[in-house]
Amino acid sequence: MMPDSTILNFINGHYVEPKSKQWIDNICPATGKVVGKIANSNAEDVAAACLAAESAFESWSETPLEKRAHIMMKIADLIDQQMESLAVAESQDGGKPITRARNIEVPRAATNFRFFASAITQFSSEAHESVGQNAINITLRQPLGTVSCISPWNLPLYLFTWKVAPAIATGNCVVAKPSELTPRTASMLGEICNEAGLPPGVLNIIQGQGTTAGQAILEHPNIKAVSFTGGTATGEHVARVVAPQFKKLSLELGGKNPNIIFADCNYQKMLATTVQTSFANQGQICLCGSRIFVEQPIYEKFKTDLVTRAQSLKIGPPALPDTDLGAVVSQPHFDKVLSYMDIAKQEGTILCGGEPAVVPGHENGFFIKPTVIEVSSNRCRLNQEEIFGPVVTVMPFKSETELLGLANDVGFGLSATLWTRDLDRTMRLSKKIDAGVVWVNSWLMRDLRTPFGGFKNSGVGREGGLESLRFFTEPKNVCIAFENNLKNEP
Numbered sequence: 308m309m310p311d312s313t314i315l316n317f318i319n320g321h322y323v324e325p326k327s328k329q330w331i332d333n334i335c336p337a338t339g340k341v342v343g344k345i346a347n348s349n350a351e352d353v354a355a356a357c358l359a360a361e362s363a364f365e366s367w368s369e370t371p372l373e374k375r376a377h378i379m380m381k382i383a384d385l386i387d388q389q390m391e392s393l394a395v396a397e398s399q400d401g402g403k404p405i406t407r408a409r410n411i412e413v414p415r416a417a418t419n420f421r422f423f424a425s426a427i428t429q430f431s432s433e434a435h436e437s438v439g440q441n442a443i444n445i446t447l448r449q450p451l452g453t454v455s456c457i458s459p460w461n462l463p464l465y466l467f468t469w470k471v472a473p474a475i476a477t478g479n480c481v482v483a484k485p486s487e488l489t490p491r492t493a494s495m496l497g498e499i500c501n502e503a504g505l506p507p508g509v510l511n512i513i514q515g516q517g518t519t520a521g522q523a524i525l526e527h528p529n530i531k532a533v534s535f536t537g538g539t540a541t542g543e544h545v546a547r548v549v550a551p552q553f554k555k556l557s558l559e560l561g562g563k564n565p566n567i568i569f570a571d572c573n574y575q576k577m578l579a580t581t582v583q584t585s586f587a588n589q590g591q592i593c594l595c596g597s598r599i600f601v602e603q604p605i606y607e608k609f610k611t612d613l614v615t616r617a618q619s620l621k622i623g624p625p626a627l628p629d630t631d632l633g634a635v636v637s638q639p640h641f642d643k644v645l646s647y648m649d650i651a652k653q654e655g656t657i658l659c660g661g662e663p664a665v666v667p668g669h670e671n672g673f674f675i676k677p678t679v680i681e682v683s684s685n686r687c688r689l690n691q692e693e694i695f696g697p698v699v700t701v702m703p704f705k706s707e708t709e710l711l712g713l714a715n716d717v718g719f720g721l722s723a724t725l726w727t728r729d730l731d732r733t734m735r736l737s738k739k740i741d742a743g744v745v746w747v748n749s750w751l752m753r754d755l756r757t758p759f760g761g762f763k764n765s766g767v768g769r770e771g772g773l774e775s776l777r778f779f780t781e782p783k784n785v786c787i788a789f790e791n792n793l794k795n796e797p
């Protein structure tokens with residue numbers, strides 16, 4: 308058992324210090340205080356993790372599917388059993404309200420393991436008979452070997468396990484790196500895996516900064532695939548490093564999602580959900596609807612109602628059960644989000660928020676008031692750049708054609724939210740919106756079988772269900788010729 312305040316690497320089933328003995332501070336976003344230290348790993352640690360993964364691969368890749376599934380189900384059960392300590396760690400690391408970690412995010416990590424444990428037992432490959440040529444083609448779906456999973460800080464365990472679960476279900480061994488801003492729950496997962504009976508080396512967790520630990524993972528020659536979730540600029544760098552090595556690459560990147568509201572919507576449901584799409588997790592969800600477009604007849608009413616709701620949200624210590632908004636993740640991120648407030652004064656009108664919030668007893672925490680800004684053009688920086696904080700813009704539209712132009716006039720294409728009761732309009736717009744996910748009269752509903760990913764600068768490839776299982780396997784066609792003459796044997 309490691310001390311809670313020291314985050315070590317998890318290699319070959321053991322917690323180990325970084326070989327360089329380099330550490331980075333672990334800073335609590337709600338207090339601004341250093342609460343521990345995190346291994347800052349380098350290429351030597353990654354090499355050790357790769358070695359462990361390679362040794363485990365032969366046996367793990369031949370482990371019967373039922374046994375793999377059984378271990379993964381056990382991991383899910385243990386996550387459930389340790390829900391409270393995981394939720395506390397997640398909330399302290401990221402500044403998010405404990406209720407969110409406890410009720411949504413950590414349970415989803417358990418669901419990820421359960422889903423892929425079950426999915427692997429249902430996964431099938433194809434056969435193609437070459438009729439007339441006396442041959443049958445069988446597609447094998449083989450694990451790749453050592454693969455890497457690199458994840459961000461905003462939904463730490465939830466997104467970490469979203470990659471790790473399908474990777475190990477398909478028989479790969481993993482070198483995974485959580486964000487250096489939120490390392491604790493991934494670290495705790497190591498112990499859970501040991502307890503569940505996952506063989507050593509199947510999951511190795513490397514801690515540390517992206518530029519050192521992450522970069523070493525990208526560059527290691529024996530890593531066959533990189534599954535990356537993070538910012539678009541980092542994704543571009545990852546693609547540049549990984550592409551010449553011809554590794555498989557999946558990129559889940561940033562978003563600047565439109566939240567489109569028509570006058571015929573279910574207004575109360577839309578308003579309640581829009582408060583979530585705008586400010587849940589302090590607006591730090593890649594699927595948040597940060598550009599709100601409202602049909603003209605209800606625009607003024609909506610503006611007033613959204614501002615009233617935003618102002619009534621309780622900003623407070625993440626550990627308190629009635630806190631709606633906690634802290635944003637770090638000082639640099641706090642500074643970045645607030646830097647947009649100067650831009651807001653030039654590009655629009657701040658209707659509420661626009662400044663830090665002072666939480667008594669947590670004066671050095673990174674709290675920001677929920678902010679609504681009215682803009683008159685979609686071509687402004689506020690509407691084109693991912694701010695990734697509790698900040699939304701609002702602007703009216705008059706027609707579907709105008710709306711479609713606004714919604715698609717952005718470099719990203721992760722998701723869109725659409726509020727209308729008109730089925731024809733739903734289909735017309737859903738087909739034309741540039742986004743990997745269109746939520747209609749809903750948001751963040753999860754069906755793990757569906758493809759998830761982005762258009763444009765929001766990424767390349769899809770995760771979820773079969774897409775994940777296919778990503779983490781290599782198809783191999785085996786063509787078997789056969790004799791087709793009936794033998795006239797006595």
Ligand code: NAD
Nearest residue numbers: 458459460485486517521522537538541559560561562593
């Ligand atoms: P980030 O790009 O800074 O970091 C993501 C991960 O990459 C971290 O683990 C980091 O250490 C690592 N990293 C950084 N530099 C690296 C390098 N040179 N080589 C290898 N790894 C490196 O992103 P973030 O700030 O942690 O997360 C926020 C971003 O993630 C936002 O843009 C958000 O939209 C995006 N995001 C996207 C999705 C999605 O599914 N599309 C989901 C969640 C978050």
